[in-house]
Amino acid sequence: MDWKKSKNILIFALILTNIALFAMTGGLDKLIQRDQTQDPLLPSVIALLNGRGIGINAIIPAIPLNIRAIDLEYNEIEAAQLAEELLTEGYEEINGLFVGRDGALLVVALEREIRFELPIDQWIVSDPLEEEEAWQVGEAFLAAHGFDQADRQRWELSVEPDHVILEWRQKYGSYFLEEAFMRIRLTGDKVVSFERRWFNEPQPQENVHKVIQPSKALFIAAEEIAVTSTGPEPSVKIDSIELGYQLETGSLTSEITSGEASPYWRMRLSDGRVIFVEAVE
Amino acid sequence: MLLEKAKSAILMVLFAICAYLAGQFLLDTSSISARAGSAGGNVQVSVNIEDLLNPQGYQVSFGGGLYSGHFDSGLKNSLWSSAKGLIRSALETSDYTEADQVIWDEAVTQRSVTIKLPFAMTMDQILVAAGSDVSRDLLGTAAFDVVIIPTAEPGIVLLGNRSEARFVSFSYSVGTTTGAVTAQITQSEDLAALLTEIEQDEKTVEYKRIEDTFSLRTILEKSGQAYRENHIIEPIVAMPTFEKVRVQNEFSLETLSEEQERYYADIAFGARFDFVKRVREVDGSVVYLYGYGDRALRFGAQGRLEYQERFRGGSTSDEILSFKDSLTKAVSELRKYGEFPEGFYLRYFTETEDAPGVRVKTFHFSHRHEGLTVDLSDQEMPYTATVEITNDQVTYLMKNYKDIQRLLPTTESSNQILSLDRLIESQFDLILKDYLTLNPEAAASKDDFGFVYQILHDITEYELVYFLSHDNNVLTYLPAWHLGIGSNHYYFDLYTGELLQRVPTQAVK
Numbered sequence: 001m002d003w004k005k006s007k008n009i010l011i012f013a014l015i016l017t018n019i020a021l022f023a024m025t026g027g028l029d030k031l032i033q034r035d036q037t038q039d040p041l042l043p044s045v046i047a048l049l050n051g052r053g054i055g056i057n058a059i060i061p062a063i064p065l066n067i068r069a070i071d072l073e074y075n076e077i078e079a080a081q082l083a084e085e086l087l088t089e090g091y092e093e094i095n096g097l098f099v100g101r102d103g104a105l106l107v108v109a110l111e112r113e114i115r116f117e118l119p120i121d122q123w124i125v126s127d128p129l130e131e132e133e134a135w136q137v138g139e140a141f142l143a144a145h146g147f148d149q150a151d152r153q154r155w156e157l158s159v160e161p162d163h164v165i166l167e168w169r170q171k172y173g174s175y176f177l178e179e180a181f182m183r184i185r186l187t188g189d190k191v192v193s194f195e196r197r198w199f200n201e202p203q204p205q206e207n208v209h210k211v212i213q214p215s216k217a218l219f220i221a222a223e224e225i226a227v228t229s230t231g232p233e234p235s236v237k238i239d240s241i242e243l244g245y246q247l248e249t250g251s252l253t254s255e256i257t258s259g260e261a262s263p264y265w266r267m268r269l270s271d272g273r274v275i276f277v278e279a280v281e
Numbered sequence: 282m283l284l285e286k287a288k289s290a291i292l293m294v295l296f297a298i299c300a301y302l303a304g305q306f307l308l309d310t311s312s313i314s315a316r317a318g319s320a321g322g323n324v325q326v327s328v329n330i331e332d333l334l335n336p337q338g339y340q341v342s343f344g345g346g347l348y349s350g351h352f353d354s355g356l357k358n359s360l361w362s363s364a365k366g367l368i369r370s371a372l373e374t375s376d377y378t379e380a381d382q383v384i385w386d387e388a389v390t391q392r393s394v395t396i397k398l399p400f401a402m403t404m405d406q407i408l409v410a411a412g413s414d415v416s417r418d419l420l421g422t423a424a425f426d427v428v429i430i431p432t433a434e435p436g437i438v439l440l441g442n443r444s445e446a447r448f449v450s451f452s453y454s455v456g457t458t459t460g461a462v463t464a465q466i467t468q469s470e471d472l473a474a475l476l477t478e479i480e481q482d483e484k485t486v487e488y489k490r491i492e493d494t495f496s497l498r499t500i501l502e503k504s505g506q507a508y509r510e511n512h513i514i515e516p517i518v519a520m521p522t523f524e525k526v527r528v529q530n531e532f533s534l535e536t537l538s539e540e541q542e543r544y545y546a547d548i549a550f551g552a553r554f555d556f557v558k559r560v561r562e563v564d565g566s567v568v569y570l571y572g573y574g575d576r577a578l579r580f581g582a583q584g585r586l587e588y589q590e591r592f593r594g595g596s597t598s599d600e601i602l603s604f605k606d607s608l609t610k611a612v613s614e615l616r617k618y619g620e621f622p623e624g625f626y627l628r629y630f631t632e633t634e635d636a637p638g639v640r641v642k643t644f645h646f647s648h649r650h651e652g653l654t655v656d657l658s659d660q661e662m663p664y665t666a667t668v669e670i671t672n673d674q675v676t677y678l679m680k681n682y683k684d685i686q687r688l689l690p691t692t693e694s695s696n697q698i699l700s701l702d703r704l705i706e707s708q709f710d711l712i713l714k715d716y717l718t719l720n721p722e723a724a725a726s727k728d729d730f731g732f733v734y735q736i737l738h739d740i741t742e743y744e745l746v747y748f749l750s751h752d753n754n755v756l757t758y759l760p761a762w763h764l765g766i767g768s769n770h771y772y773f774d775l776y777t778g779e780l781l782q783r784v785p786t787q788a789v790k
Contacts (some may be wrong), residue, residue: 004288005287007288007292008288009287010292010295010554010649011291011292011295014292014296014298014299015295017299018295018298018299018302021299021302021303021305022302023304024306025302025306026306052464069558110563119495156658209556229342247560252568252570252574252576252577252579252589253560253562253568253570253574253579254562255563255564256559256560256561256562256563256568257561257562258560259558259559259560259561259564260558260559260560260574261558262558262570278572278573280556280572280573
């Protein structure tokens with residue numbers, strides 16, 4: 001047999017082998033799934049939700065097929081160092097509580113959760129700032145104390161008669177990281193309290209988990225969402241639906257410091273509630 | 282020519298793709314088998330539950346006011362073996378009659394064997410402990426913590442609940458010598474012979490009742506009032522020496538290896554290891570979570586291993602298991618996590634109804650060292666192991682075994698064990714203060730003659746135990762006296778009388 005014919009046979013055999021290997025490694029499934037960029041059950045679920053008085057304001061994400069496992073670890077805080085930073089007029093330490101000479105209080109719980117507050121006599125009596133201005137004042141405070149991480153996102157601003165509360169949450173790429181937050185209270189343009197719990201840079205792992213479709217997550221959550229809904233007219237709306245991670249899972253653990261996070265769908269509702277749905281079956 | 286070159290190029294590309302896909306395929310296969318875990322650790326074992334259902338203590342009466350609470354372990358085993366046969370004979374078939382305090386007191390003081398059960402058990406549970414397959418609910422939920430088998434006048438078995446002062450008597454036949462009755466006579470004779478053997482054994486320590494030693498009746502009995510005798514006994518001759526024992530936790534969080542973690546995780550989760558996450562808690566505990574926390578395996582502080590599982594209520598398998606079947610399931614599950622320690626036994630049991638149709642049975646196990654109970658009152662979890670069965674599902678399991686390292690020579694100048702009166706004398710201020718707190722009405726008579734005797738009369742426990750002490754991560758079994766007065770319980774060093782621990786009744790199970 002000459003080399004030319006052998007080449008033809010080899011090419012044919014290799015094509016067959018590659019097709020077989022492609023199928024065995026799940027390539028065909030991936031191809032099929034790639035075509036399904038739209039969640040096929042979504043219209044029916046949305047109709048079902050509407051029927052129960054639940055509206056949707058959110059952009060439903062395109063189906064994310066998989067989510068990579070990540071390890072999270074809380075950012076540890078050196079309490080004494082932070083006291084030097086925040087209690088500039090000097091302080092006294094009493095059993096882990098830092099008391100400033102001006103009456104300000106600082107505590108770092110479990111080496112990771114900061115709670116700082118000025119005494120009430122230092123609060124300014126003034127009208128709350130405009131929304132954008134308030135965010136800028138808050139972010140300037142974060143920047144001044146080295147907490148202006150790029151992985152933060154504005155989460156919520158609530159206005160009270162005499163103060164404003166700003167809250168940031170942590171994200172990892174397009175995913176949320178629940179349980180991490182920074183919260184600032186402003187009276188006028190003065191930061192009167194600050195709270196923070198944050199994760200170090202997440203460590204992606206090799207494992208990849210297949211997540212349920214958004215339609216399924218919405219369907220699972222429908223019962224809980226509908227609790228406050230009373231009629232067919234939408235009385236509650238889903239403002240956002242996102243995929244992300246939580247470190248604390250269920251009631252079998254407490255005060256986790258590090259470990260693999262669990263994927264969740266998170267839905268924010270117009271009535272202020274936040275609902276989580278387990279994203280991996 | 283050009284075509285041939287193109288073919289060669291295609292061939293090389295196809296080879297490269299083939300190599301890549303083959304690599305992916307191998308990676309997937311190995312990853313699947315890694316995720317599947319090793320089923321090797323998922324040991325299926327069967328355990329004889331009778332081995333774990335044995336008395337908490339024995340008190341033998343030789344008659345004439347002499348007793349023993351400390352004798353050879355082999356004789357204890359033989360005693361229990363003979364007693365079980367008689368308990369079965371009596372409880373399986375006979376009806377019961379209520380007995381009064383006088384009958385009970387007579388039974389304790391005549392030649393007899395008094396068996397202290399590990400906890401107040403129902404008739405059904407006593408039958409299970411005695412190795413019977415018969416189930417009887419003759420006495421409903423009434424529970425008994427002591428069994429007495431007289432040998433001077435064989436033919437009856439008494440069950441008693443000391444705190445409720447309720448006593449019942451069952452009989453077994455010894456009147457004829459045919460059929461099954463012959464076996465009962467033999468068992469009864471065996472028990473009597475064992476009693477004689479214990480009486481004559483050199484290792485047997487003679488005891489007397491505190492009641493008799495201090496002539497309590499003479500001092501405390503008041504005319505017109507019923508007097509209740511105290512049957513607690515104390516040694517009246519020298520006791521053997523007991524050594525301190527250095528022990529260590531089965532694992533330490535500082536040195537826990539990944540192999541150890543995986544070994545137990547494989548047992549807990551078996552082959553389904555595809556969505557198991559490892560997290561660490563603030564106190565250093567390592568937790569493996571299955572799925573969204575449906576199941577968790579925790580390697581905790583003090584070498585404690587815990588497994589928790591959510592109750593899958595409403596499933597088709599939500600059958601409520603009997604006491605015996607639940608115990609069998611509990612010990613089989615526990616055994617998967619390793620051999621039981623020496624002298625392992627069921628120490629306490631509770632049953633609750635969490636919701637209609639959801640019953641939770643909790644089995645607490647303890648263990649003995651050299652025949653003495655190891656008391657864990659000083660520990661956060663005062664048991665060697667605990668298993669919770671909800672209906673037919675294991676929903677919680679905890680084990681906290683200790684490995685024996687070495688015996689510590691006794692350093693005391695005198696190896697003499699403190700006697701009860703010396704112990705009370707050395708700790709009288711503490712005991713008096715606690716006693717008056719519990720019995721404020723007694724303050725008025727605290728200076729009266731007979732007051733100390735009243736305290737002696739209220740002794741509810743006096744037993745030798747090994748007390749697990751925890752001092753700067755150094756664990757030691759210390760020989761100790763467990764003294765219960767009213768609802769206060771004390772643990773004193775056997776030789777120095779130093780107070781090791783003081784606990785309220787609720788913590789002493």
